[in-house]
Amino acid sequence: MSFFKKLKSRLTRSSSRLEEGIEDLVAEKPALPEPEAVPDVAPDAQGVAAPEDTKPEAVTPEKDKPEAVTPEKDKPEAAGSGDAGAGMSRPDAQPSAQPQTQDAASVVPPAVPVQKMPAAAEPLRPAAPASKPGFFGRLLGGARDDSPRRVLDDEFLESLEELLIASDMGVDTSLRVTANLAEGRMGRKLSVNEIKGLLAQEVARIMEPVAKPMPIFPKRPQVVLVVGVNGSGKTTTIGKLASQFKAAGKSVVIAAGDTFRAAAVEQLKVWGERADVPVLTAPEGSDPASLAFDAMSRAEAEGADLLMIDTAGRLQNRADLMEELAKIVRVIRKKDPSAPHNTLLVLDATTGQNALNQVETFRKLADVSGLVMTKLDGTAKGGVLVALADRFGLPIHAIGVGEQIDDLAPFDPQEFAQALVGIEAK
Numbered sequence: 001m002s003f004f005k006k007l008k009s010r011l012t013r014s015s016s017r018l019e020e021g022i023e024d025l026v027a028e029k030p031a032l033p034e035p036e037a038v039p040d041v042a043p044d045a046q047g048v049a050a051p052e053d054t055k056p057e058a059v060t061p062e063k064d065k066p067e068a069v070t071p072e073k074d075k076p077e078a079a080g081s082g083d084a085g086a087g088m089s090r091p092d093a094q095p096s097a098q099p100q101t102q103d104a105a106s107v108v109p110p111a112v113p114v115q116k117m118p119a120a121a122e123p124l125r126p127a128a129p130a131s132k133p134g135f136f137g138r139l140l141g142g143a144r145d146d147s148p149r150r151v152l153d154d155e156f157l158e159s160l161e162e163l164l165i166a167s168d169m170g171v172d173t174s175l176r177v178t179a180n181l182a183e184g185r186m187g188r189k190l191s192v193n194e195i196k197g198l199l200a201q202e203v204a205r206i207m208e209p210v211a212k213p214m215p216i217f218p219k220r221p222q223v224v225l226v227v228g229v230n231g232s233g234k235t236t237t238i239g240k241l242a243s244q245f246k247a248a249g250k251s252v253v254i255a256a257g258d259t260f261r262a263a264a265v266e267q268l269k270v271w272g273e274r275a276d277v278p279v280l281t282a283p284e285g286s287d288p289a290s291l292a293f294d295a296m297s298r299a300e301a302e303g304a305d306l307l308m309i310d311t312a313g314r315l316q317n318r319a320d321l322m323e324e325l326a327k328i329v330r331v332i333r334k335k336d337p338s339a340p341h342n343t344l345l346v347l348d349a350t351t352g353q354n355a356l357n358q359v360e361t362f363r364k365l366a367d368v369s370g371l372v373m374t375k376l377d378g379t380a381k382g383g384v385l386v387a388l389a390d391r392f393g394l395p396i397h398a399i400g401v402g403e404q405i406d407d408l409a410p411f412d413p414q415e416f417a418q419a420l421v422g423i424e425a426k
């Protein structure tokens, strides 16, 4: 199954909430369709927010209109290709927010199959060729849009805002999205499909700038510190990433840094076995920083490409956790002053708006360089990812939609936006 289909089928609860909500809102006050089946929408996503969009809209068929959800040329980052692991990219794609010693010029392509990954200049997604049908042409497959229509009025917009807030998009983001959607369209009759399409465009526009694969550096070992509250999916994400890095030809060492939780260590060992990656452990209750140091020595001695360090997620005592994380960083920096090269914050989508608080907190505890959002399957709170992107602008490297090893993929904003509002892939 393609990841889009998986995402779509597993984001069902978020999708159906938005999808059904929009259908209900339109059904409340149905309007007769326009005499001509002309999509009554702006030509592109930029038009959604652009002031000139307030002028009367052209009545040219949507498929003839120029279409660009977000200017692809503005996207500097490389794609994480499916076979190279979720959300991996070459370092020249996007400098990490972490302190780095290497700069873009010093980066040489790794000698492992990561070379298969697209070069930095390649877009995350292929740009739409000029001849491609417009968004709604594609959305409707060139077919007449017979979906019910409704006049875009204040009442509708308020209800739409509420719907977006209920899907955990957050108040500010929901207001912004609805305002952009309404820009230049008040009083117009929009079909359900058009509203869904415009919503997807708005969501994608917010998500595009943060869809950045995890940068891969030529540094050996590249140290990836993984932080997040207990149960957010750190262990599972490390296991999935390790397996995918391994499949991409990279050698990986895992350090089970949550030494206070025997269950967490055991679980990591299981993932290590699955991924065929060594997992370094330490006696229960021992100093995680000392384990991190030993793991760093082993990774260096073995010439490992990546060292992934799991950490504790006890937020009950933030001062302790902060000190623990700071000590791990201090200790590994004795070996490599540029480490950690990535600090991934793993967030659980089912926590909804609480994920926003977790980002705030962990940014104070560690120098978070990117996010992984897990458990997007089975939650009606998928909109929280939009709120996160809008509020923090931190790179979203990958998303998890299940417990299996291949249920982690690079974050694709357009697929996500379409899946979130319930649009079928074409």
Ligand SMILES: Nc1nc2c(ncn2[C@@H]2O[C@H](COP(=O)(O)OP(=O)(O)OP(=O)(O)O)[C@@H](O)[C@H]2O)c(=O)[nH]1
Pocket: 228, 229, 230, 231, 232, 233, 234, 235, 236, 237, 258, 263, 264, 267, 313, 374, 375, 376, 377, 378, 399, 400, 401, 402, 403, 407
């Ligand atoms: N449905 C679903 N479950 C997931 C996903 N990622 C992780 N899980 C499950 O969430 C639970 C917690 O995941 P862990 O990886 O143990 O989380 P953790 O952050 O390491 O938690 P601690 O070990 O308590 O520190 C496990 O049962 C995982 O199988 C996901 O993307 N989807």
